[in-house]
Amino acid sequence: MLYPTSLVWRWSLMVLLGGVLGACGGGGGAGGNSTPAPIGAAFCDTKAFTPAAQSPYVLPYPSGVTYTMFQGNCSPPPGGHQTTFAYDFDHAMGDPVTASRAGRVTFTANDFPDDGNAANAGGNSVWILHSNGTVAAYFHLNQGSVMVAVNQNVAAGDLLGLAGNSGASSGPHLHFQVFETNNSFNNEDAVPITFNNATGRTGNNGELLEGEPYTAN
Numbered sequence: 001m002l003y004p005t006s007l008v009w010r011w012s013l014m015v016l017l018g019g020v021l022g023a024c025g026g027g028g029g030a031g032g033n034s035t036p037a038p039i040g041a042a043f044c045d046t047k048a049f050t051p052a053a054q055s056p057y058v059l060p061y062p063s064g065v066t067y068t069m070f071q072g073n074c075s076p077p078p079g080g081h082q083t084t085f086a087y088d089f090d091h092a093m094g095d096p097v098t099a100s101r102a103g104r105v106t107f108t109a110n111d112f113p114d115d116g117n118a119a120n121a122g123g124n125s126v127w128i129l130h131s132n133g134t135v136a137a138y139f140h141l142n143q144g145s146v147m148v149a150v151n152q153n154v155a156a157g158d159l160l161g162l163a164g165n166s167g168a169s170s171g172p173h174l175h176f177q178v179f180e181t182n183n184s185f186n187n188e189d190a191v192p193i194t195f196n197n198a199t200g201r202t203g204n205n206g207e208l209l210e211g212e213p214y215t216a217n
Contacts, residue, residue, distance in 0.1 A: 024071070024080045024088060024140065024169050044074040044192075047085070049205035052194040056130075058156050059195045059216040060089070060100040060138060060176050066215040067091060069208045070173075073192060080168070084187035086177040087208055091163030093172040094145075097138055099158045100195070103128040106135065106182065110146040112166040122175070123167020126160045134191060135182050139175035140167050 050056075061067060071088035075081040081088075091097070093114070107127040112120045122139035126146060129135050142164030148154060165172045179189045194206040200214040208214060 024167070024173070024175050044085070047192050049192045049194050049207055052196055052198065052202065052206035055194040055196045055206070057100045057178075057193055057195050058197045059214060060174060061091070061098055061216055062096055062157070063197070063216050065096075066213050067174075068211065068213045070210060072208055072210045075210065084177070085190040085192045086175060087193070089174045089176065091172060091174045093162075093164055094142060095163045095174075097126075097141060097160050097163055097174055099128060099154045099156050099160055100136055100176065101128070101130050102155045103130040103136070103153070105129075105148050105150050105152045105154060108146050108148065108150060110141075110144060110161075112143060114143050114165040114172075116165050116167075116169045116171070118168040120167040123169065124161070124164060125167075128154060129182055133181055135179045137175075137177050137179065137185075139177070140164055140169045140173060142166070 067089040069087050070090050071079045071081055073081065073085045074083065105126060106129045107125070109123070109125050112123045122137065124141035124143055124146060126138045126141065126148060127135055138160055140163070142162040143166060145162035145164065147159055147161055154160070163172055163174050178191050178193050179185050180191050181189070192207065197217040198208065198214045199217055201209060201212050203209055
């Protein structure tokens with residue numbers, strides 16, 4: 001496993017992420033609820049989405065592939081996204097996870113077992129710093145599958161690893177989330193994301209909707 005600074009930093013990060021991720025669901029288990037909890041709705045109104053056509057992000061999986069987004073922004077209980085912006089896709093174990101945006105890898109975790117252990121928070125993951133200072137995190141990857149290293153530059157669409165069930169997860173899936181800076185990873189530090197290559201029904205702001213399938217163009 002590669003760390004940006006030290007084991008202390010890494011464990012501090014995992015503690016923070018325990019609050020961010022909460023109970024991250026397994027693939028296909030929680031789609032279709034269109035009545036967010038009030039706290040979620042209030043939080044989601046605090047930040048603006050970039051129109052999809054202008055978004056620098058592509059879906060975090062290969063072109064031509066379709067996944068359902070089953071837990072999204074400010075999702076109602078019992079999910080773990082109630083006060084944050086994040087997307088859960090119903091990847092199966094071993095499905096490819098690709099970079100959503102070009103950047104530099106700042107952190108990887110690769111040796112957590114695929115046992116859904118909540119004590120391991122995001123589990124195996126890849127973190128990528130973008131040119132505007134935002135950081136994308138790809139969580140719950142398959143043990144031993146991470147294919148990039150810290151300080152490596154990646155392009156959008158590059159293979160990062162394979163989906164798994166590590167960390168706070170009730171089944172194989174990909175949790176994708178973008179944070180405003182590389183300094184803080186609390187719920188309120190996440191930013192709303194749209195994708196410029198997503199085919200499927202979206203919300204008024206271009207955001208993905210729970211329970212809907214999205215194909216990467």
